[in-house]
Amino acid sequence: MGLLGDAFVYLCAAVIAVPIANRLGLGSVLGYLIAGVVIGPILGIVGKETADVQHFAEFGVVMMLFLVGLELRPAMLWKMRQQLIGLGGLQVVGTTAVFTGIGYLFGLSWQSAVALGMILALSSTAIVLQTLNEKGWMKTQGGQSSFSVLLTQDIAVIPMLAVLPLLAAGNGDGHGGGDGSDSHGDAAAHGGEALASLPSWAQALIILAVIAAIIIAGRHLLRPVFRFIAEARLREIFTATALLLVIGIALLMDFVGLSPALGTFLAGVVLSDSDYRHELEADIEPFKGLLLGLFFLTVGAGIDFGLLFGAPLTIFGLAVGLLSVKFALLFALGTIFKLKGADRWLFALGLAQAGEFAFVLFGFAAGSGVLETGLLQTMTLVVAISMVLTPALFIFYEKVVAPRAVATSDREPDKIDSRGRVVVAGMGRFGQIVSRMLLTSGYDVVILDHDPQTIDNLSRIGIRTFYGDATRPDLLHGAGLEDADLFIAAVDDRDKQTLMVEHVAKTYPNVKILARARDRHHVYELENAGAHYAEREVFEGALALGRRAFTELGRHPFRSRTKAQEFRHHDLAMLDDLRANYNDGGVDTSYIDAMRAHSDTLFEIMRVDRGDERHERTERGWNPPPKGDATL
């Protein structure tokens, strides 16, 4: 089969299996694994080339770490430091230690045992985060603690990638590092041929310089570059730039012998504070998703069914043992960190499986020879099975644990620290005023706009704006709309605005939508699209100017105000009255008739100024009683 044939098979398997798995509540990772199993061991369509494909697909992991880095704003990390270091750190170190001990007892060399321990300490970020979000458990104490631990694990992958080759070097059957003392540093140990001829102090210096360069360039160089690219308004070039950045850093890191994942992770963290974060995320996400999917497909395709059916009891025993040990450790940790009731169960059950990073690290460990092939095959199966069992654990939590916890009611109220936020889409003339009103009153506002010039101007006066097309669903998601209370739609393009409101109303039913409308018909369109309130963009401003015009024409200022109010009142009544007409048949004859009637009334109201007979009917400001009748 040629390249296209392979691509067809892989994509076909993914397109069929992943949506089904998702619908069954298994999550996409399991979907890919199952699809891989089907095209590999079961149907035998793919086979030999999976190793090559896997090598290529590992780049998805590099991208994933870039995205993880993008999510990790230094300020946020600092705020979470206690949870990360305490809870997360203890989980990683403790679980590693326990599994190392178990591995050692089973007769592994200490190096292999440590490698296996580290790998099994990780849980599945993809499955757990997705489940927590889907079930709405993210804001619970248990969910928050799980998130902290997963975050620590994601970060812990970086040092693990660095340590694995060292273990291999010490294991004796590794492939390098025999050229001198072990104190040469990481670079010498795993690759970095380009620097191999240099003395170790020079290698260290160059590595430090490269890292410093990434940080400095990320802070000062990339922002103007992204702005320049964004101003060109070529979406695909912005995407290309994002890809170029990730690939470039990966190459650079490879060249100096560091892990590409570490480099892109670092770049992600540096860029997490930039205005282009959401857009970068939205651009890289699909590539990462597909490559990671491909990676899981190859893992599935590589599963050795002979092994599973040869010793099913051993394999399942190991998987259940793995789950039990991790559960026990997590439960104990949860107790130490004062998680109570259902939260502790959610935390311990949810993170008990091994994760997708295990496959990555297994691949890496295989390459460096720290784990022998037979063990790798077995453990890949064990990890996959522990992941397959995870949805069952969540169901157990949902159906058995949670109801009881509610009955005994020792569950803490959900955390609401990140709620109450506002997302504003569009920072044109309109959005700016609304945003400033909210920001200066101390509300937490996420602002989206797609004009680099605007973003730049705003950042100069200290208003943070994220670059991106707010009408793209993924960007709205990236802006955290699912946690917001209020969405303010103020995008210039009339149709885009309506589509965006429709999407938000459908996808985030709990978010109140306030929308800026072009005119009266747009008000109706937006209301039909799901906006809770729409305001015509020029209405209030025009009223203010009209009122001023009255005054300039010689009317008393207070009288001008009353007349403007009168007009406003009538116009809003007309907006209400014409709604049904418009929704029935658009601008048809009945609509025109109703409008004409309103117009006549308005003439009557606005023209009247002094006390003839009619004024009592039409004008409701203060009026003097008729002469001679003031007090009966």
Added chain:
Amino acid sequence: MLVLFAHPRPDRSEVNLPLFETAQNVQGVTAVDLYARYPDFSIDVDSEQAQLIAHDVIVFQHPLYWYSAPSIMKEWQDLVLEHGFAYGLHGKALHGKTFMNAITAGALSEAYSTEGMNHADLRSLLAPFEKTADLCGMRYLAPFVMYGAGRALEDSRLDIHRNGYDDLLKALVADRLDLDKATHASVLTDVLDDFILKGEAV
């Protein structure tokens, strides 16, 4: 019955807002927050007049500002109590209804006497409201008042007063308030029980 409530800063209100909440919970009472309904002071005269017609007892609930009510109540009076509706040859829409002020005052009751700081009792200071009621053909009841409202919380007087307000509103709804007696009293607060008619439930 209708309670029209006016407080420009309900978020800073220690007494009036709880009292308003009491009124909202009494069956048969329509309780309206005027500042919430008309934050721009654009009072809808037609709907306010229709609402007046639909109720027999009208209560102004407000803090005493400059011996009168907060500004929106004056605006409301100026616009809603129109000639030809509330007064004048054909203005008989409010005839026979009952009107009352439920107010809070900053000073202690001693200040509201001919010897006190204000050189007049509270009821005579509220004369503009009483005269307005008279002109509209409404019966004016003595005011229901809390003195020294600024320290009511600290002195734990709020709950007593809330209960009194609750009793008063319920008696008015059930038509069990001795209206004649209430018309001639100086204030209703301290001796509220004297005004509520006993007897079988209605």
